[in-house]
Amino acid sequence: MANTAQVLYDFTAEPGNNELTVREGETVTITNQGVGGGWIEAQNSRGEVGLVPEDYIELPGGGGNVGHVAAPVAAHAPDLSFFDAFAAPANNTTQNQASNGKDPWSVWNQDTTGGSSNNWAAQPEGTITGKSAAPDPWGSTAQSHPQAYQGPGAEEDEWDDEWDDVKSNSESGDGGAIQRGGATGSSMKISLNKFPGFSKSGPELFLLCKQPPKGKEKITIYMGEVGPVWSYPEAQLDCVVADPKKGTKMYGLKSYIEYHVIPNTTNRPVNHRYKHFDWLYERLLDKFGSAIPIPSLPDKQVTGRFEEEFIKMRMERLQGWMTRMCRHPVVSNSDVFQLFLTYKDEKDWKTGKRKAEKDEDVGVMIFSSIEPEAPDLDPIEVEQKCDQFSRFTKAMDDGVKDLLTVGQEHWKRCTGPLPKEYQRIGKAFQNLSSVFTSSGYQGEATLTDAMTSAGKTYEEIAQMVAEQPRKDLHFLMENNNEYKGLLGCFPDTIGVHKAAIEKVKEGDRLVAASKITPQDKVTMAKRVSTMSYALQAEMNHFHSNRIYDYNRVMQLYLEEQVKFYETIAEKLKQAHSQFTTM
Amino acid sequence: MANTAQVLYDFTAEPGNNELTVREGETVTITNQGVGGGWIEAQNSRGEVGLVPEDYIELPGGGGNVGHVAAPVAAHAPDLSFFDAFAAPANNTTQNQASNGKDPWSVWNQDTTGGSSNNWAAQPEGTITGKSAAPDPWGSTAQSHPQAYQGPGAEEDEWDDEWDDVKSNSESGDGGAIQRGGATGSSMKISLNKFPGFSKSGPELFLLCKQPPKGKEKITIYMGEVGPVWSYPEAQLDCVVADPKKGTKMYGLKSYIEYHVIPNTTNRPVNHRYKHFDWLYERLLDKFGSAIPIPSLPDKQVTGRFEEEFIKMRMERLQGWMTRMCRHPVVSNSDVFQLFLTYKDEKDWKTGKRKAEKDEDVGVMIFSSIEPEAPDLDPIEVEQKCDQFSRFTKAMDDGVKDLLTVGQEHWKRCTGPLPKEYQRIGKAFQNLSSVFTSSGYQGEATLTDAMTSAGKTYEEIAQMVAEQPRKDLHFLMENNNEYKGLLGCFPDTIGVHKAAIEKVKEGDRLVAASKITPQDKVTMAKRVSTMSYALQAEMNHFHSNRIYDYNRVMQLYLEEQVKFYETIAEKLKQAHSQFTTM
Secondary structure (H helix, E strand, O other): OOOEEEEOOOEOOOOOOOEOOEOOOOEEEEEEEEEEOOEEEEEOOOOOEEEEEHHHEEOOOOOOEHHHHHOOOOOOOOHHHHHHHHHOHHHHHHHHHHOOOOOOOHHHHHOOOOOHHHHHHHOOOOOOOHHHHOOOOOOOOOOOOOOOOOOOOOOOHHHHOOOOHHHHHHHOOOOOOOOOOOOHHHHHHHHHOOOOOOOOOOOHHHHOOOOOOOOOOOEEEEEEOOEEEEOOOOOOOOEEEEEEEEEEEOOOOEEEEEEEEEEOOOOOOEEEEHHHHHHHHHHHHHHHOOOOOOOOOOOOOOOOOOHHHHHHHHHHHHHHHHHHHHHOHHHHOOHHHHHHHHOOOHHHHHHHHHHHHHOOOOHHHHHHHEEEOOOOOOHHHHHHHHHHHHHHHHHHHHHHHHHHHHHHHHHHHHHOHHHHHHHHHHHHHHHHHHHHHOOOOOOOHHHHHHHHHHHHHHHHHHHHHHHHHHHOHHHHHHHHHHHHHHHHHHHHHHHHHHHHHHHHHOHHHHHHOOOOOHHHHHHHHHHHHHHHHHHHHHHHHHHHHHHHHHHHHHHHHHHHHHHHHHHHHHHHHHHHHOOOOO | OOOEEEEOOOEOOOOOOOEOOEOOOOEEEEEEEEEEOOEEEEEOOOOOEEEEEHHHEEOOOOOOEHHHHHOOOOOOOOHHHHHHHHHHHHHHHHHHHHOOOOOOOHHHHHOOOOOHHHHHHHOOOOOOOHHHHOOOOOOOOOOOOOOOOOOOOOOOHHHHOOOOHHHHHHHOOOOOOOOOOOOHHHHHHHHHHOOOOOOOOOOHHHHOOOOOOOOOOOEEEEEEOOEEEEOOOOOOOOEEEEEEEEEEEOOOOEEEEEEEEEEOOOOOOEEEEHHHHHHHHHHHHHHHOOOOOOOOOOOOOOOOOOHHHHHHHHHHHHHHHHHHHHHOHHHHOOHHHHHHHHOOOHHHHHHHHHHHHHOOOOHHHHHHHEEEOOOOOOHHHHHHHHHHHHHHHHHHHHHHHHHHHHHHHHHHHHHOHHHHHHHHHHHHHHHHHHHHHOOOOOOOHHHHHHHHHHHHHHHHHHHHHHHHHHHOHHHHHHHHHHHHHHHHHHHHHHHHHHHHHHHHHOHHHHHHOOOOOHHHHHHHHHHHHHHHHHHHHHHHHHHHHHHHHHHHHHHHHHHHHHHHHHHHHHHHHHHHHOOOOO
């Protein structure tokens, strides 16, 4: 009896992952409670043995579940958050099932009508929605990362424990639907407490704080040719994400992917798993999110049919994300980012990690580190700038999504019906040629050879057409997808400014009601001016990157398109030359 | 009361053609019985006046219809056959309605599952089906030309009377549905009597005739390098069909198109309307159809949305048909064909016409004119040759139809969704470019100009894609369509041979039964040998033309395709060059 347990929620095993499918109310026999990582080994009534999440199982008569009682790793992350790892992506997996495994863009289409576009439409001016409206560039739900960060003060040995890698790794498999009930409701606890400076208190925390704390990190804004600009380093930081390697844990039952991240400053690789990138993302969002749009990481739900394809795609997107972060002078110069790129050993990492998690200079307080070297702005000018950027980013968001939609359709056509048609043309030529060969008529070998050759050429063209999108459209799509992600962050970033502007507008009333002093009002105006400089510096950063990126990607696209059409023309010329001129 | 008449069948007026829509049972007032050409002018109860086919109307109390009573042109073609002109195309018009006016190939697709393909599948060996299984290369019903020829001994003033021009001309209008009831059943009378030598008596007419009549026209077959060949003239006949001109008749109420036909022998244009081509077709079919596949004329139902487009297309196809006839040494050398190309005046034409219609050397008797300069063939060899050609033409028929189907789909894609997509890509680029222009950021004019230009380039590509099929695929389709027509004639031509072979196989039995003499049997074998030489000569003619035609059309297709892709590459190169290299 001590070995049997009641199943609390349905759990569907993923094939090839040593898991066991169980149903709510089913009784199973515990065969190994010491597996670790939030799993136990159990046997069902049919004698099948496999792993089941420990929180899905309740010992008979006991109030707690197996995990709470028996989890051997005492300093584990809370079990709730562990299962959050499964809760959110479950929806995404369903999405993936509908999409063609060969069409990585199919998920994009869906979120043009939902996801981040709601960010633009539904958000009231001046409200800051925090995590629930967090940047959502990849069309995933906003809740997709609750498992990545357990909040400040969580235990220290996350280095080797369960986060997302198990999940993401298993997702790269068959993409079978995962239905894990019961864990969904528990993610709220985390979300509520996540943004101490950002979501709860609003910009007045900065606008009215007595004495802005002077942190060690100072962020300077200069007046450049284009207006306010961040202070850029002389040498631009860059890094390479490479060498994905599979690691295993839990006695080889679970595996994960570890990447080398090699910064150009040290040229020394450090190891990171996806969960570490996600940790970094959460840190950057906390610290800079009010002033700088921090795009989401590439989503976990992006699956390829083959593991290799999936790993390659994720690495490419992690690379893109890291490159963008490296390019940002404020982000790349931050302690937490430098730690991520250059930690010396596990101890160094853990110390830095703890420190970063305890950083209080987060949320709107980031503005207290910013020092614009320019005269204060008039609040009306501040508002105008803010509105202008709001309009621009909204318009660009629309334009980018439009291009993504068109691109996705073009992708589908180029990889689906179009090459099939060229292939059929090729086959029809070859077929006719082989009929001709059977004529028994003398001296038509030149024609039939030439027709066969023309037919084969069209089959080659079919293949070229099908492969071309990966050579050009892919990069155009990736670039626009990145921008969609970035642009999805702007409503929040701009929202902070709008809320601050509203607060300043209330100044006279607040003074009259003696809620603030006249001096407070002056301070507020000065500080909203700082915020405006920050927004302008960020917009100028965005613009300059945008010009660079679109120039680069359009060139690449057109270059590859030219090559593509030239190659086809060349092949057809070759085919043409085989016919006899009469 | 004498002026009113009962409507016998529904008749739907074609717009712009001075016709009046009437319904079965309706009473109309006859306003002019003297219009001629099978039409009367009538007024309906709403006061509308217009032309109605005279056979559709019955005078009250009278047994005959208006036409029989009142048709002013006494020597007219029988009314039944006149209305046959409408009966058959009615179906085709319905087909046209479903097809896109801009897609001249749409009708082709339909007949790959019906039409001439039935010719191959349904015909039992050795049966000759005559008119009802006549060549049907354009997917029309086999009954589509009953109006063209009224049978030998018909009146002489057809030169100016009603045939098909009214019909074909009016068809070039809106393509509205024509529903002319009651006339369908009457075409049988004509069909039954049309092929005196061909359909009723079978090859034994030739095989067993006492003394083959020696006509003036002798057809020689030589042994060439490739086997038996027709005797080719030193200079190849050719002609140009050009200068379509609109003529009118019936007091301007009806109009027709007249073409110049200019042979390279005289370089002197003669005038012909479609109905004259159709008359020629019927004569050639009668005379040579047993030995030589005579492809149908371009169908009357081919409509373009604009009259000009329709006229151009028909002229192009008449040209193709004439070129093919000119190229055939036996056809082009015939009296009737020479008459068509070189008649001096109306009197000359009429005399020649009457003579041609009285020609008795038609049907299988054409073989009596053929003189192979080679030893007689063994009946087994004859049968082998016949089977070989049968297999080849069937296989080629399949291959050609396959290519036509693929080509039609490609045509649709190239003129429909594909250019639309390129246009959307172009618009998306331009749209993003104009958003960028609104950024207020300095120095991005180079990017936005380049992006606009790239966008316009894709719009140009869209147009190129949409227009390209008319430059290359069109000719590939026309060529294959012509061959489909030719190949559709082979079952009949080969059927004559198969029937002859069967007859020869019965030789011993017929001798034993004293139905034929032993000498007859020898004669039959000799004559079937002649038929085999004719078939071989024709196949060799077909092969040599086929090699020429496919060589030519494939070259043209590939040449244009090369130009197309090169132009696109060049345009994109231009667009690419406008981006700044960074």
